[in-house]
Amino acid sequence: MRGLGLLRAAGRRGRGVVLQLPQARPDRFGGVSVDLAQLRGLERPRAALLRAWLQDSIKQWKREGKIAVWLHIPVLQSSFIATAALQGFTFHHAEGDSSTLTLWLGDGNSRLPGYATHQLGVAGAVLDNSTGKVLVVQDKNKTKNAWKFPGGLSDPGEDIGDTAVREVFEETGIKSEFKSILSIRQQHRHPGAFGKSDMYIICRLEPSSFNISFCQQECLRCEWMDLDELAKTKDATPITSSIAKLLLYGYREGFDKIDITMKEFSAVYTGLVYKLYHRELPESYKDMGGL
Amino acid sequence: MRGLGLLRAAGRRGRGVVLQLPQARPDRFGGVSVDLAQLRGLERPRAALLRAWLQDSIKQWKREGKIAVWLHIPVLQSSFIATAALQGFTFHHAEGDSSTLTLWLGDGNSRLPGYATHQLGVAGAVLDNSTGKVLVVQDKNKTKNAWKFPGGLSDPGEDIGDTAVREVFEETGIKSEFKSILSIRQQHRHPGAFGKSDMYIICRLEPSSFNISFCQQECLRCEWMDLDELAKTKDATPITSSIAKLLLYGYREGFDKIDITMKEFSAVYTGLVYKLYHRELPESYKDMGGL
Numbered sequence: 354m355r356g357l358g359l360l361r362a363a364g365r366r367g368r369g370v371v372l373q374l375p376q377a378r379p380d381r382f383g384g385v386s387v388d389l390a391q392l393r394g395l396e397r398p399r400a401a402l403l404r405a406w407l408q409d410s411i412k413q414w415k416r417e418g419k420i421a422v423w424l425h426i427p428v429l430q431s432s433f434i435a436t437a438a439l440q441g442f443t444f445h446h447a448e449g450d451s452s453t454l455t456l457w458l459g460d461g462n463s464r465l466p467g468y469a470t471h472q473l474g475v476a477g478a479v480l481d482n483s484t485g486k487v488l489v490v491q492d493k494n495k496t497k498n499a500w501k502f503p504g505g506l507s508d509p510g511e512d513i514g515d516t517a518v519r520e521v522f523e524e525t526g527i528k529s530e531f532k533s534i535l536s537i538r539q540q541h542r543h544p545g546a547f548g549k550s551d552m553y554i555i556c557r558l559e560p561s562s563f564n565i566s567f568c569q570q571e572c573l574r575c576e577w578m579d580l581d582e583l584a585k586t587k588d589a590t591p592i593t594s595s596i597a598k599l600l601l602y603g604y605r606e607g608f609d610k611i612d613i614t615m616k617e618f619s620a621v622y623t624g625l626v627y628k629l630y631h632r633e634l635p636e637s638y639k640d641m642g643g644l
Numbered sequence: 645m646r647g648l649g650l651l652r653a654a655g656r657r658g659r660g661v662v663l664q665l666p667q668a669r670p671d672r673f674g675g676v677s678v679d680l681a682q683l684r685g686l687e688r689p690r691a692a693l694l695r696a697w698l699q700d701s702i703k704q705w706k707r708e709g710k711i712a713v714w715l716h717i718p719v720l721q722s723s724f725i726a727t728a729a730l731q732g733f734t735f736h737h738a739e740g741d742s743s744t745l746t747l748w749l750g751d752g753n754s755r756l757p758g759y760a761t762h763q764l765g766v767a768g769a770v771l772d773n774s775t776g777k778v779l780v781v782q783d784k785n786k787t788k789n790a791w792k793f794p795g796g797l798s799d800p801g802e803d804i805g806d807t808a809v810r811e812v813f814e815e816t817g818i819k820s821e822f823k824s825i826l827s828i829r830q831q832h833r834h835p836g837a838f839g840k841s842d843m844y845i846i847c848r849l850e851p852s853s854f855n856i857s858f859c860q861q862e863c864l865r866c867e868w869m870d871l872d873e874l875a876k877t878k879d880a881t882p883i884t885s886s887i888a889k890l891l892l893y894g895y896r897e898g899f900d901k902i903d904i905t906m907k908e909f910s911a912v913y914t915g916l917v918y919k920l921y922h923r924e925l926p927e928s929y930k931d932m933g934g935l
Binding site: 428429430431432434435438439443444445446447448449450451452453466467468469470471472473506507508509510511512513534535536537538539540541542543545546547549550552583584585586587589591592594595596597598599601602610611613616618620625626627628629630631632634635638639641642643 | 719720721722723725726729730734735736737738739740741742743744757758759760761762763764797798799800801802803804825826827828829830831832833834836837838840841843874875876877878880882883885886887888889890892893901902904907909911916917918919920921922923925926929930932933934
């Protein structure tokens with residue numbers, strides 16, 4: 354609570370402005386957090402008051418040994434961002450109608466956790482086990498018409514398998530079911546990810562419908578292709594080619610050779626559910642105790 | 645290029661201010677992009693001019709059939725953010741010293757790509773093959789002292805295996821080498837990820853040093869524990885317990901049963917390098933053609 358600091362800042366301006374200045378909440382990592390949503394409308398005299406308050410507050414937080422300040426700013430109060438930046442704050446992240454800035458007050462380089470670093474793309478390799486054919490598309494907007502598996506970016510909060518099933522349906526009209534993860538690719542400084550990293554996961558799906566009705570906006574072509582042919586063609590991206598071979602290996606010798614399977618857990622304390630993917634464990638190991 | 649719009653906006657204010665208004669660059673997705681870094685200092689009369697310019701420009705972009713506007717704003721010009729928000733813009737992302745806002749002008753819901761949705765944590769299961777012991781830690785800041793594998797958040801641009809090796813060294817003083825990925829966990833609305841999703845990957849590592857010197861700030865305990873014991877204990881997180889059993893399975897019956905191995909690729913067009921992880925492919929399949 355910054356009651357004293359507030360009065361001092363207000364008093365020094367000598368304007369008699371009645372203004373509820375923001376309160377700082379300490380966090381359990383030795384920092385403080387201030388939410389400007391506590392304020393209504395930052396008119397100009399108030400902006401000056403806030404500037405003085407921030408300068409005074411930073412001094413006091415340093416004296417108190419705080420190691421960091423988190424500043425949450427509603428978009429309509431963004432005029433305060435430049436003020437904060439002049440005191441050394443930088444953007445931590447922003448989304449929708451608010452931004453968060455941070456100032457490191459501790460020793461050495463900032464040890465504050467960063468924001469999300471990866472976007473997640475998911476593709477589905479839909480294999481019709483009865484025919485050995487796999488569903489492939491060619492992108493409309495690419496110069497080289499290489500065959501690939503349908504897929505796209507995951508929506509916020511969407512599970513990996515759900516993204517694969519949704520994207521396959523949106524692009525091709527084929528309904529399918531998630532079976533396993535087949536591969537993961539990580540790529541940094543991705544142009545399509547605003548310079549962030551890109552994680553790309555290919556899933557094995559089983560089709561429950563077979564009539565293609567592909568999205569004309571996204572796809573140039575879409576067809577059921579012999580898996581064997583896809584594994585051998587030069588007209589495929591390197592990842593598609595690798596995964597086609599892997600899928601062929603599984604199709605011929607058992608999917609247990611290639612599958613990374615999923616198990617769902619409940620997080621005890623938070624009530625959150627999560628999914629864990631790894632190689633299937635023999636029953637004798639599952640039953641050996643532990644959790 | 646918005647030359648005409650600029651003149652009209654400037655003329656309407658009738659102040660004779662000589663100001664280079666920002667230029668909009670069209671993108672290949674039918675949108676336009678404006679970078680306010682073109683401007684120097686947004687004084688008050690200029691802010692009014694910019695407001696008028698933005699209002700006029702939005703009307704014109706709509707007439708031209710543009711579907712979206714991207715607005716890049718240096719932190720010191722953030723006073724313009726609220727102006728843009730009043731015209732319907734929202735934050736797309738912000739980092740360091742600039743923010744990006746977007747306005748969807750197309751039909752229906754926005755189809756603009758989102759920003760990074762996942763943070764990535766990586767842990768290392770370091771197994772000493774000569775003794776069957778695995779390196780485990782107990783966190784200092786948790787109430788329940790459950791054994792787990794050392795690990796932490798990946799730095800921007802850092803490869804999965806590098807994060808595992810770095811975090812293991814920082815927490816325990818043990819040097820190690822990346823061998824494979826063992827598991828992936830996805831959890832959404834993660835409290836430690838500012839509400840974003842958390843991807844957590846456990847790698848199999850082989851130690852090249854054995855004397856523990858653990859970080860007193862992060863760890864309460866650190867030891868080499870019999871893998872068998874870790875697989876059976878109740879004092880482990882559910883994920884640690886699952887992966888200990890998996891690792892024991894691999895240790896006894898061959899790591900090829902559990903490993904998700906890595907291959908490095910070069911992206912032809914961008915020159916970027918990426919790493920692809922999947923189950924090891926028999927040589928006969930690797931050589932079958934394709935790419």
